Amino acid sequence: DVKVTQSSRYLVKRTGEKVFLECVQDMDHENMFWYRQDPGLGLRLIYFSYDVKMKEKGDIPEGYSVSREKKERFSLILESASTNQTSMYLCASRTLGFSLGASATNEGYTFGSGTRLTVV
Amino acid sequence: GQNIDQPTEMTATEGAIVQINCTYQTSGFNGLFWYQQHAGEAPTFLSYNVLDGLEEKGRFSSFLSRSKGYSYLLLKELQMKDSASYLCAVKGQAGTALIFGKGTTLSVSS
Numbered sequence: 652d653v654k655v656t657q658s659s660r661y662l663v664k665r666t667g668e669k670v671f672l673e674c675v676q677d678m679d680h681e682n683m684f685w686y687r688q689d690p691g692l693g694l695r696l697i698y699f700s701y702d703v704k705m706k707e708k709g710d711i712p713e714g715y716s717v718s719r720e721k722k723e724r725f726s727l728i729l730e731s732a733s734t735n736q737t738s739m740y741l742c743a744s745r746t747l748g749f750s751l752g753a754s755a756t757n758e759g760y761t762f763g764s765g766t767r768l769t770v771v
Numbered sequence: 772g773q774n775i776d777q778p779t780e781m782t783a784t785e786g787a788i789v790q791i792n793c794t795y796q797t798s799g800f801n802g803l804f805w806y807q808q809h810a811g812e813a814p815t816f817l818s819y820n821v822l823d824g825l826e827e828k829g830r831f832s833s834f835l836s837r838s839k840g841y842s843y844l845l846l847k848e849l850q851m852k853d854s855a856s857y858l859c860a861v862k863g864q865a866g867t868a869l870i871f872g873k874g875t876t877l878s879v880s881s
Contacts, residue, residue, distance in 0.1 A: 693872060
């Protein structure tokens, strides 16, 4: 089974701190994604990466940056944490290779367990 | 703009059948996904539709109509463990990320 591992399940940080959220996948997936999930708002895309050293902004990139120096690791960086960044952060990965047409057992993402970040 | 709509909450009883609807308007279409998410846990993959019609997997089925921008997830023989949030997600243009609806919270009672 594909494993997507997020380094911390719970984090508490202070306003203004620089925060690193780490995500590692073990299946050589090309694509990796960072979402945040908030009640009533669902999952919103922050950043994604097609491959090493490649990144694209999602819908809500403000206040965040990312790093993908190795294929298996995708880091989300909060440059200066603020209370409105208190949220559940979900990392996901996906391989480029898939079959068109018929349904598949898993054409979508594999998610990590999430990091619940509280900024105080 | 891109929009995915699904009901916020639904309730049902054990043994019943429930249908969760999802409508979408996206730039391009390359597949629709359903995920299940229990409270405090990561979403897990349920189904994928890229062609019109019904896909059946045990107690769960998913339907897609691309011309109507519409899908539903059908859950049969409901069990208490089916109480969870169900997320509809669309892959729009090729090479882009999934766009998620806000999720439907299903409560199953005895």
